[in-house]
Every structure is written in C-alpha cells, then in structure tokens.
Amino acid sequence: MHDIKAIRDNPADFDAGLARRGLDAMSASLIKLDEAKRDTMQKLQEAQSRRNVLSKEIGAAMGKKDVALAEKLKADVAGLKDFITTGEEQERVQTKALLDALAVIPNIPMADVPDGKDEHDNVEVRIWGQKPGMNFEPQQHFDIGEGLGLMDFEIASKLSGARFVVLKGALARLERALAQFMLDLHTGEFGYSETYAPYMLRAEAMFGVGQLPKFEADLFKTNSGHYLIPTAEASLTNLVREQILDEAKLPIRMTAYTPCFRAEAGAAGRDTRGMIRQHQFSKVELVSITTPEQADAEHERMTNCAEEVLKRLNLHYRTIVLCTGDMGFGSRKTYDIEVWLPGQKAYREISSCSQFGDFQARRMDARCKAADGKQTRYVHTLNGSALAIGRTMVAILENYQNGDGSVTIPEVLRPYMGGLSVIKRT
RNA sequence: GGAGAGGUGGCAGAGUGGUCUAUUGCGACGGUCUUGAAAACCGUAGGGGGUUCACGCCCUCCGGGGGUUCGAAUCCCUCCCUCUCCGCCA
Structure with missing residues (x-):
C-alpha cells in the first residue's frame, strides 16, 4: 500500500516508478480522489466542531433547568444534522474509493533494480x-x-x-x-x-x-x-x-x-x-x-x-x-x-x-x-x-x-x- | 455445537445519555529533597487524521463496523475476540 501523502508530495516520482513496472501514470487520479476526500473532511470537521460546541451549551442549559434555552439551541443545531450525516457518508465513500484504488497498485522498485520487461x-x-x-x-x-x-x-x-x-x-x-x-x-x-x-x-x-x-x-x-x-x-x-x-x-x-x-x-x-x-x-x-x-x-x-x-x-x-x-x-x-x-x-x-x-x-x-x-x-x-x-x-x-x-x-x-x-x- | 458473562489508556480497574478534555491505583518518565538511593511531594504522558512556514487550532479513537440522539464509553443492530459451565474431541 502506498502513502497518499508521499504521492501528493512527489507525483512525478510515483508515476516514474509505475512506468518502470510498465504501468500507466496514476498519481493524477489518486490525488483527485484524495482532494475530494479532504475537501469533504474539512467541511465536515468544521460542522462537527460547531455541533460539539452547541451540544455542550445544550448540556449546560439542561443542567441549569433552562429548558427554553436548550430548545432554542437544539433548533439551531438541527440544521447541522443533515449536513453531518451526509458528510460522514460521503467521507466513508471517498475514503474507500481511495483505499480500493491504492490496494491494487504494486510496490515501486528500488533504484538499483534493473529495468526490464520479463x-x-x-x-x-x-x-x-x-x-x-x-x-x-x-x-x-x-x-x-x-x-x-x-x-x-x-x-x-x-x-x-x-x-x-x-x-x-x-x-x-x-x-x-x-x-x-x-x-x-x-x-x-x-x-x-x-x-x-x-x-x-x-x-x-x-x-x-x-x-x-x-x-x-x-x-x-x-x-x-x-x-x-x-x-x-x-x-x-x-x-x-x-x-x-x-x-x-x-x-x-x-x-x-x-x-x-x-x-x-x-x-x-x-x-x-x-x-x-x-x-x-x-x-x-x-x-x-x-x-x-x-x-x-x-x-x-x-x-x-x-x-x-x-x-x-x-x-x-x-x-x-x-x-x-x-x-x-x-x-x-x-x-x-x-x-x-x-x-x-x-x-x-x-x-x-x-x-x-x-x-x-x-x-x-x-x-x-x-x-x-x-x-x-x-x-x-x-x-x-x-x-x-x-x-x-x-x-x-x-x-x-x-x-x-x-x-x-x-x-x-x-x-x-x-x-x-x-x-x-x- | 448449547447456555451465560465480558472486551475501557503500558497494566489493573471505575464510569450505564450532558464540562468525560475518561475517576482511581500500579508502573513509566521528568523534577524537588538526598553524598547516592529509597520514601514523600510536584509535574508529564497514547494512536490516527485535517489545517498551518511555525507556535497552534480542530476532527477522530473506550474490540471492529453501522445506527438512534442536539449530544454515546454509556442505548440499539451486526461482526470479531476472551472467559465460565455443558457437550464433543486429536
């Protein structure tokens, strides 16, 4: 399994390694999958962070028996729920897509391995x-x-x-x-x-x-x-x-x-x-x-x-x-x-x-x-x-x-x- | 195969819906004290990920994976594993 971060940092080296194995370049498609995943993650994490803060405030309000405030906060956070649910699902799908793609890519030969076909x-x-x-x-x-x-x-x-x-x-x-x-x-x-x-x-x-x-x-x-x-x-x-x-x-x-x-x-x-x-x-x-x-x-x-x-x-x-x-x-x-x-x-x-x-x-x-x-x-x-x-x-x-x-x-x-x-x- | 009980940090072991940012103990590391050590006291802690030049900020992890909920170690489903008793057996 290859390290997507290494591929991201050095796509040309990765593709050159694959070429030595007689394989087509893959870095561009992998990086695209990775970028989509990270984009989802960023938005998701931001929403999760806001949810966590609001949820704690709800807990605090409940502790003070301030039901009205708790209900108001619940309404505020409700809008995040769908976004987080679909975001989590999307992250799972995108992560799996990336891992599935990486799982079938062979290792890259070391520099001193002779090039050859068979x-x-x-x-x-x-x-x-x-x-x-x-x-x-x-x-x-x-x-x-x-x-x-x-x-x-x-x-x-x-x-x-x-x-x-x-x-x-x-x-x-x-x-x-x-x-x-x-x-x-x-x-x-x-x-x-x-x-x-x-x-x-x-x-x-x-x-x-x-x-x-x-x-x-x-x-x-x-x-x-x-x-x-x-x-x-x-x-x-x-x-x-x-x-x-x-x-x-x-x-x-x-x-x-x-x-x-x-x-x-x-x-x-x-x-x-x-x-x-x-x-x-x-x-x-x-x-x-x-x-x-x-x-x-x-x-x-x-x-x-x-x-x-x-x-x-x-x-x-x-x-x-x-x-x-x-x-x-x-x-x-x-x-x-x-x-x-x-x-x-x-x-x-x-x-x-x-x-x-x-x-x-x-x-x-x-x-x-x-x-x-x-x-x-x-x-x-x-x-x-x-x-x-x-x-x-x-x-x-x-x-x-x-x-x-x-x-x-x-x-x-x-x-x-x-x-x-x-x-x-x- | 049948019945039951469980899986929480390096280890032991609490927590059964809301500052858990996970109690406590042991062990570990650093320090104070000491000629040195022990004891005592004080302090520090793990993995993965996102973002950042960096400091940092954030997300996630209580066997794995789903789900319910504003919020899950805690409730539900499912898989895996361990233990006890019974059965079978090299």
Missing part, C-alpha cells in the same frame, strides 16, 4: 559451484523417483487430482530430513527464531501481506471463510500486525516449516509433470521485520542464509536480481536463487528473497518506535524461501543420481536420514 531481463549477480560431471545421460527427477518406487503421482491423482504427489520410504523421510536440516541451520547459526503459526488465515491477514484483494484466484478458501496460506510468509509477517514495536528489538527474525497451498490459477500446461509445481508443497521460510535503515543489509543477509543451504548441499546455483517487469506485486527488490537441474538441463527457481519496504507494514499497520523517539514509523518487512523443500528434493535427485538409478544422499543430510548414504530401489 524474466529475460533479469540479471545474474553471482554463481556458485559447477554442474556435476556425469558419464551417463541424467534423468529427470520424476523418472528417478518413480524408478525408485518411492514417488507416486498416479495414486496421488486418484486421491486428489493433478498436481499432487505421494512420497514413500526414503523419499518421505528425505522431505523431513531437509526440513530439519534447514531449520537447524537457520535457528542454530543464523539466529532465526523457530515459529509455529496457523496455516489458515483471515482475509484481513491476507490483505496485510498483499495476497488480497488482487490474487484471490491463486488461493484456496475454506468453507469457514479462511484462506490456506500459499507461503509461511503470510502467517509470519502478520505476527507483527497492529503493533508498535520497540526499535531496539529489531530486527526480528523468524523461520517456519509449513505446507503451502497454491491454486496455480493460470499455470495450466506449465510444469505439469513432476514436483516442480504442485498445489501442496512444503517450504522453510525466513521472515525479517526491520527498521527502514536495516532493511537493505538484512536483504543481503537473508539471501546469503538461503544460499548457504545450497552450498552445504553442494548444489550448483546462480543468484539473479529480478528486473522491474518480473517482480512480485509487493516487492521492491527480489533476488531469486536458481538451482541447476541436470535432468532438466536448466536452472530453476528454488528460492525467492524479497524486501517490501513499508508496503506490507502499511497494510498490516505494523509500526516501530525508538525508546527515546516521539515519532512512530512503519517497519520494513522481508521474506525468503530457504528453501522450497520439494524443489530441493528435485535438485538432490537430479544432481546426486547415479548411473544405476540410485541416488547418493548429501553428507550433511545423512545424520537426518538415520545414516543412510544411498537410496536404492528396494
């Missing part, structure tokens, strides 16, 4: 490791998993339809092992606080992180009116909603391992095979709540935390910064980490780390204040996947596959796999 204009910022050498033709993860007899899309479709999977035996355990490994790393070495939070949220919370109103079609909704979280970001970020935090306590760093549910509306035909794009997947998420000054450094730090997972798994990856045309709705800067998949012969997104500025904080009303400070201000929010579990499993299967169809388990995961070093067909 994913082809993203810019690589670093690359780590190298493609594994293999003396056989690498298979894709679904062929490996099905070959092991431990990954079953067919039975999953009978249970739930397309875009679901059933994992068995060592692969089911690998899912758990990956989550444990990642959580231990982030809590033990990087200072994130492990958090368990709801998987179902109210509309207000979904609005807070920017999922609503614009992306309702991407969410699953329950018959209780809740929405299933598409990412733990939604739950974790909302933990600071409607609060004024002590700045000395920032940054707050939280992590959670949760299932994620995505309707994948509009993804028909994309990644239909395998585990890359599912309605249900798990993810270890990182969320940071910071002061405005801390946000940029925290973004780099968070991205490094996500990359560290891949380093320890010895998976080749590259980190890219998304161009203005490819960024998500609420983000002002996003790094994607793409892991190399030898079976697919492609880099695929395995993590996305974004900073939102105060975009979500305004929607959630999450603020902070220095202990000695008078002024409250909005916190900054950041989140990143570290990592998506399903896609990490895909990467391990494809990168650690052997010529005989077995899969070697990365060293760091073996303690979590009961010492198992190779997954073989049983």
Whole structure:
C-alpha cells in the first residue's frame, strides 16, 4: 500500500516508478480522489466542531433547568444534522474509493533494480559451484523417483487430482530430513527464531501481506471463510500486525516449516509433470521485520542464509536480481536463487528473497518506535524461501543420481536420514 | 455445537445519555529533597487524521463496523475476540 501523502508530495516520482513496472501514470487520479476526500473532511470537521460546541451549551442549559434555552439551541443545531450525516457518508465513500484504488497498485522498485520487461531481463549477480560431471545421460527427477518406487503421482491423482504427489520410504523421510536440516541451520547459526503459526488465515491477514484483494484466484478458501496460506510468509509477517514495536528489538527474525497451498490459477500446461509445481508443497521460510535503515543489509543477509543451504548441499546455483517487469506485486527488490537441474538441463527457481519496504507494514499497520523517539514509523518487512523443500528434493535427485538409478544422499543430510548414504530401489 | 458473562489508556480497574478534555491505583518518565538511593511531594504522558512556514487550532479513537440522539464509553443492530459451565474431541 502506498502513502497518499508521499504521492501528493512527489507525483512525478510515483508515476516514474509505475512506468518502470510498465504501468500507466496514476498519481493524477489518486490525488483527485484524495482532494475530494479532504475537501469533504474539512467541511465536515468544521460542522462537527460547531455541533460539539452547541451540544455542550445544550448540556449546560439542561443542567441549569433552562429548558427554553436548550430548545432554542437544539433548533439551531438541527440544521447541522443533515449536513453531518451526509458528510460522514460521503467521507466513508471517498475514503474507500481511495483505499480500493491504492490496494491494487504494486510496490515501486528500488533504484538499483534493473529495468526490464520479463524474466529475460533479469540479471545474474553471482554463481556458485559447477554442474556435476556425469558419464551417463541424467534423468529427470520424476523418472528417478518413480524408478525408485518411492514417488507416486498416479495414486496421488486418484486421491486428489493433478498436481499432487505421494512420497514413500526414503523419499518421505528425505522431505523431513531437509526440513530439519534447514531449520537447524537457520535457528542454530543464523539466529532465526523457530515459529509455529496457523496455516489458515483471515482475509484481513491476507490483505496485510498483499495476497488480497488482487490474487484471490491463486488461493484456496475454506468453507469457514479462511484462506490456506500459499507461503509461511503470510502467517509470519502478520505476527507483527497492529503493533508498535520497540526499535531496539529489531530486527526480528523468524523461520517456519509449513505446507503451502497454491491454486496455480493460470499455470495450466506449465510444469505439469513432476514436483516442480504442485498445489501442496512444503517450504522453510525466513521472515525479517526491520527498521527502514536495516532493511537493505538484512536483504543481503537473508539471501546469503538461503544460499548457504545450497552450498552445504553442494548444489550448483546462480543468484539473479529480478528486473522491474518480473517482480512480485509487493516487492521492491527480489533476488531469486536458481538451482541447476541436470535432468532438466536448466536452472530453476528454488528460492525467492524479497524486501517490501513499508508496503506490507502499511497494510498490516505494523509500526516501530525508538525508546527515546516521539515519532512512530512503519517497519520494513522481508521474506525468503530457504528453501522450497520439494524443489530441493528435485535438485538432490537430479544432481546426486547415479548411473544405476540410485541416488547418493548429501553428507550433511545423512545424520537426518538415520545414516543412510544411498537410496536404492528396494 | 448449547447456555451465560465480558472486551475501557503500558497494566489493573471505575464510569450505564450532558464540562468525560475518561475517576482511581500500579508502573513509566521528568523534577524537588538526598553524598547516592529509597520514601514523600510536584509535574508529564497514547494512536490516527485535517489545517498551518511555525507556535497552534480542530476532527477522530473506550474490540471492529453501522445506527438512534442536539449530544454515546454509556442505548440499539451486526461482526470479531476472551472467559465460565455443558457437550464433543486429536
């Protein structure tokens, strides 16, 4: 959510920011809505002020049992009633019109985000490791998993339809092992606080992180009116909603391992095979709540935390910064980490780390204040996947596959796999 | 799911139609006193918004949203949440 005052003060900057996103200028229409609202407010407040004064005089007259004066004053103030009633209604309508318009406008990219139209204009910022050498033709993860007899899309479709999977035996355990490994790393070495939070949220919370109103079609909704979280970001970020935090306590760093549910509306035909794009997947998420000054450094730090997972798994990856045309709705800067998949012969997104500025904080009303400070201000929010579990499993299967169809388990995961070093067909 | 009771400032807790500009207590901060502290005493306080170069002035907020009234913390409607008892239950 944008600050209308900032738009009013600097409409040209705002429109220039929108243009970088490929959007038309909106400042003029927004300012018009705002001016109409403020005009109503001024007249309304003046009338309310007069009403308050007269009402007090009525009270005083009643107290002195001067009924005649009270009745005269009542007649005086009666004329204001209609004006105030319609003014209040008008203010509500105008305020809603402005907020509705603001609610669907994406965040403005930071100055150092590269301009571009789509994913082809993203810019690589670093690359780590190298493609594994293999003396056989690498298979894709679904062929490996099905070959092991431990990954079953067919039975999953009978249970739930397309875009679901059933994992068995060592692969089911690998899912758990990956989550444990990642959580231990982030809590033990990087200072994130492990958090368990709801998987179902109210509309207000979904609005807070920017999922609503614009992306309702991407969410699953329950018959209780809740929405299933598409990412733990939604739950974790909302933990600071409607609060004024002590700045000395920032940054707050939280992590959670949760299932994620995505309707994948509009993804028909994309990644239909395998585990890359599912309605249900798990993810270890990182969320940071910071002061405005801390946000940029925290973004780099968070991205490094996500990359560290891949380093320890010895998976080749590259980190890219998304161009203005490819960024998500609420983000002002996003790094994607793409892991190399030898079976697919492609880099695929395995993590996305974004900073939102105060975009979500305004929607959630999450603020902070220095202990000695008078002024409250909005916190900054950041989140990143570290990592998506399903896609990490895909990467391990494809990168650690052997010529005989077995899969070697990365060293760091073996303690979590009961010492198992190779997954073989049983 | 059924029945009942409640949501008031950082916390506790009054107020049930008219100087409420929200009583009081605790806690907090500043000061007086003191070598220092404690105690005592005095004083200061929140959020959002409009307007102003500024000082300031004004509007609004007693869980959220509507309504009644000249006037609402107080009355009505509605939603949310908490607590108690019953029922059910991993």
